[in-house]
Amino acid sequence: MTADLFEDEQPPEPAQQALAPGAVLLRGFARDTGAIVLAQLDRLLAAAPLRHLVTPGGHTMSVAMSNCGALGWVSDRRGYRYTQRDPLSGQPWPAMPATWRELAVRAAAEAGFAGFAPDACLINQYLPGSKLSLHQDRDEPDVSAPIVSLSLGLPAVFLFGTPQRADRPKRYRLQHGDGVVWGGPARLAYHGVAPLADGEHPLLGRRRINLTFRQAG
Numbered sequence: 001m002t003a004d005l006f007e008d009e010q011p012p013e014p015a016q017q018a019l020a021p022g023a024v025l026l027r028g029f030a031r032d033t034g035a036i037v038l039a040q041l042d043r044l045l046a047a048a049p050l051r052h053l054v055t056p057g058g059h060t061m062s063v064a065m066s067n068c069g070a071l072g073w074v075s076d077r078r079g080y081r082y083t084q085r086d087p088l089s090g091q092p093w094p095a096m097p098a099t100w101r102e103l104a105v106r107a108a109a110e111a112g113f114a115g116f117a118p119d120a121c122l123i124n125q126y127l128p129g130s131k132l133s134l135h136q137d138r139d140e141p142d143v144s145a146p147i148v149s150l151s152l153g154l155p156a157v158f159l160f161g162t163p164q165r166a167d168r169p170k171r172y173r174l175q176h177g178d179g180v181v182w183g184g185p186a187r188l189a190y191h192g193v194a195p196l197a198d199g200e201h202p203l204l205g206r207r208r209i210n211l212t213f214r215q216a217g
């Protein structure tokens, strides 16, 4: 009798999953706000288009990138760095929408990092086959601030290891609306994204958008 009352409920999902000390997966964190976030995306990408950056080693990345915020992350033959202007246009990067910043600050707080003040947001677009090799995010001067990542669109397999490159990373499926926050002892953990499987997402079609928020100044 009482069981009927609960028949329509979704199976319970742990809201938070610890990946490592200092690293938290926030399942469904932006499931309800994803559409609001995406409402800003086309405008930002019209001002600062997605582009395939070249690594210092001369490889063209399969992920297409852009930025918003006071600082943007770029790569070329000279290295990785943050810039105040989009090298394509010479213009400042578009401002970070308040809705994006607030979501990132809330994700950081939920993961135990109060006072996160992101000034850079990388916008990454993965198409089927796009991948990101294992790397550390270490171009930020102050690694006491965490990294906040928000996944939208097609699901991806996120690889998350430790600060030691030799440690084999674990694999986590990230879906539309999932957040990942890593800081503290996990701040310099190696991480990456396995080649994106093909699919169709109701809001984004055949792509995955990942936003990573950083304190880069």
Ligand code: MD6
Pocket (backbone or CB within 6 Å): 063, 122, 124, 132, 137, 149, 151, 158, 191, 192, 193, 210, 212
């Ligand atoms: C992700 N992205 O797409 C994780 N890092 O889930 C990253 O770790 C990342 O996309 C540095 C630069 C671009 C990225």
Ligand code: FE
Pocket (backbone or CB within 6 Å): 135, 136, 137, 191
């Ligand atoms: Fe990264």
